[in-house]
Amino acid sequence: MSEPSVAVVILNWNGKQLLADFLPSVIKSRYSNLQLIVGDNASTDGSVDFVRANFPTVQIIENDRNYGFAEGYNRILHRVSADYYVLLNSDVEVPENWIEPVIKAMEADVNIAAAQPKIKWQKDKALFEYAGAAGGFLDINSFPFCRGRIFDVIEADLGQYNNAKEIFWASGAAFFIKRAQWEETGGLDPDLFAHMEEIDLCWRLKNRGYHIIYCPDAEVYHVGGGTLDSNNPYKVFLNFRNNLIIMQKNLPANEAVWRIFIRMSIDFVAWIQFLLKGKTKFAWAINKAHYQFLANIKRTTAKRDTPHLVYSKHTGVYHSSVVWSFFIKGTKYFSQLKDSL
CATH class of the missing domain: 1.10.10 (Arc Repressor Mutant, subunit A)
Known part of the structure; x- marks a missing residue:
């Protein structure tokens, strides 16, 4: 039986240097039924010509202008056919075998709609990365945080989150989703433009009864802040x-x-x-x-x-205030949160 088809899609806008740095690792991905696609949001820095010249096996799909992250992906994926979509940020380095473990975990349950691998910091691979870490959660007031990252405190990966787990949201830095559920929900909300669009999508999936999971058997390395600085x-x-x-x-x-x-x-x-x-x-x-x-x-x-x-x-809701726990009680690590998740 053949493996499900997977399309890894990198949305690019004037990210020529990021593509030069990280696309080589993506090309080395080992998966038998794989498409590699760069979706371009009308870049003006020569990104498209650079990819064509240096990575001829990568398919390019172009938008007519910069639609932002959400609508940009919607328009690109409308033109992609695969069983699974992987939305991968352009500033992510991947090892060769990062796809198969996540697909295997998702194939095990028809109710699993989306997933993420372990996400670590590309500049120091001993640490989790801000945008996703070991899976996303929301507190009772809908503040997002992660296993491995609460607000600006990043944990070292000591194997403490090596268990597969249902989460509330999967990070858009390396976001796996079944095509059927992408189409059922209509994809990302273009009114959000960028930031939290993946949380919204996961929330809509959960409201429909689907599950979102974290797969620790695969990991990727994210630079972070590649498109918009945190102090902006x-x-x-x-x-x-x-x-x-x-x-x-x-x-x-x-x-x-x-x-x-x-x-x-x-x-x-x-x-x-x-x-x-x-x-x-x-x-x-x-x-x-x-x-x-x-x-x-x-x-x-x-x-x-x-x-x-x-x-x-x-599943994935912290039944207390993470703001209160962090700033008042001094709880800095996910594993210290007392209200069971």
Whole structure:
């Protein structure tokens, strides 16, 4: 019996140097039924010509302009045929046998829709990487965090998270999804543009009864911050706005209003902290995020799927506040969280 077909798709926008650095490792991937694709968002740095000249086995699919991460991927994958899609960031180094263990784990259960491998930092492979680590979770107020990373504290990989586990969300840095479920949900939400779009997709999948898993038998190495620096106010804007959007889209109707009110109150505390530290651009980014969320709340509400499963019943939800645990109680590591996950 042949292996399921897999398409590894790297979305690129002016990332010529990243492609030069990391595409060689992707080409060495060992999997018998594999397509390698660079989807380009109308780059102007010669990326497409560079790939054609240096990596002739890689297929190129071009968008007519830069649609961002979410819509960019939607448009590219609409033109790709495979049983599985792997959305891989351009700044990820991979070992040869990183695909098969994840596909094998996903094939074992028809209800598994998406997955991620272990994600470690490319610049120091003893450490987990911020964007995904050993699988993503949400707290009771929908703050995202990871096994191996809570806020800005990154753990060393000592084998403490080597057990396969159902998680809440899989990282977009190396995101495996079955094509059938991608098409069922409509892919990524283009209104998010970038950041948290994979959390939204995983949440929609979980609301439909599917599972998201972490596969420790495969690992990849992510540079991180390759497209938008962490100190960029625009990134702050996207994270604050998009977190509210995905709450409005995916929480049960009887929970959405009061949970969003609590979340916006917590955001206000962050706003004060930015002002006290003299980071007025970041405080303004929160203002802008809240304004855009409220201005478009009807549009967001129209996207809600029904019926919704109760948020607190989902696997991968921490039934307490990770903000309180981290900043007040001093809990810095996932393994120290007392409310069982």
